[in-house]
Amino acid sequence: MDVRIAEDAETLAREAAAIVAGLVAQRPDALILAATGETPIGLYRELARLRERGVLGTSRLRVAQLDEYLGLEEDDPRSLFGWMHRALLAPLEIDAGRIIRFTTGHPNAELVAGMYDRQVDAAGGIDLAILGLGLNGHLGFNEPPSRADAPTRTVSLDPGTLASNATYWPNAVVPERAVTAGMSVILSARRVLLLVSGSRKAKILDRLLRSAPDPELPASHLHDHPDTIVLADRDARPKGPPDA
Numbered sequence: 147m148d149v150r151i152a153e154d155a156e157t158l159a160r161e162a163a164a165i166v167a168g169l170v171a172q173r174p175d176a177l178i179l180a181a182t183g184e185t186p187i188g189l190y191r192e193l194a195r196l197r198e199r200g201v202l203g204t205s206r207l208r209v210a211q212l213d214e215y216l217g218l219e220e221d222d223p224r225s226l227f228g229w230m231h232r233a234l235l236a237p238l239e240i241d242a243g244r245i246i247r248f249t250t251g252h253p254n255a256e257l258v259a260g261m262y263d264r265q266v267d268a269a270g271g272i273d274l275a276i277l278g279l280g281l282n283g284h285l286g287f288n289e290p291p292s293r294a295d296a297p298t299r300t301v302s303l304d305p306g307t308l309a310s311n312a313t314y315w316p317n318a319v320v321p322e323r324a325v326t327a328g329m330s331v332i333l334s335a336r337r338v339l340l341l342v343s344g345s346r347k348a349k350i351l352d353r354l355l356r357s358a359p360d361p362e363l364p365a366s367h368l369h370d371h372p373d374t375i376v377l378a379d380r381d382a383r384p385k386g387p388p389d390a
């Protein structure tokens with residue numbers, strides 16, 4: 147695990163964008179697994195900027211969704227796909243043919259999960275997984291406990307996850323069921339970029355860096371991944387003295 151500390155959230159976004167742009171320069175049709183949430187917003191903004199300046203070509207870039215709520219209409223703007231569309235897909239002009247998404251309206255969600263894994267395999271696997279870190283150590287919606295071989299599947303969200311996502315659901319209840327790319331998909335990515343920003347993440351980042359791979363802290367499986375970069379800003383950097 148290659149741990150890097152950026153001065154602030156802006157620097158983190160720029161450094162993350164440089165990593166993504168480097169990959170796309172080498173492999174213009176790279177398949178990127180893209181997290182939603184607050185953390186990657188700066189990165190996605192930066193990518194849009196690089197594209198506008200002609201530094202980043204996205205005409206062949208492919209994107210896979212990381213996770214999605216269940217029980218929503220396909221075009222519900224509160225879906226994670228809606229979020230990803232506004233923050234990333236539209237600004238980078240990634241058209242539908244280059245997107246692997248979860249079809250939320252399908253009556254059989256387990257079937258949808260299996261379809262997703264087959265699509266990722268058929269696309270040649272994930273080149274880069276861009277991830278955020280949940281306050282309980284989740285990746286995507288791989289809530290604790292999640293084993294390293296956990297497949298793409300439907301899950302019930304933790305009360306803490308529901309509480310932290312409630313800000314996106316004003317006057318409504320956060321859906322309790324979701325589908326997530328499995329730990330197995332995440333850990334098969336050729337490279338992982340875990341972004342961690344803000345003081346509220348300092349405690350869980352500290353636990354992650356000290357933990358051996360443990361299903362109770364799903365992100366800790368990244369210790370077994372051959373090419374993971376953890377890019378954190380100073381606010382998220384653990385401050386306590388190391389354990390004796």
Ligand code: GLP
Pocket residue numbers: 181182183184185186212213277278279280281285286287307311
């Ligand atoms: C959410 C999402 C994850 C996201 C994480 C951190 O629940 N399911 O994909 O990476 O939690 O979110 P944030 O970046 O807003 O802190």
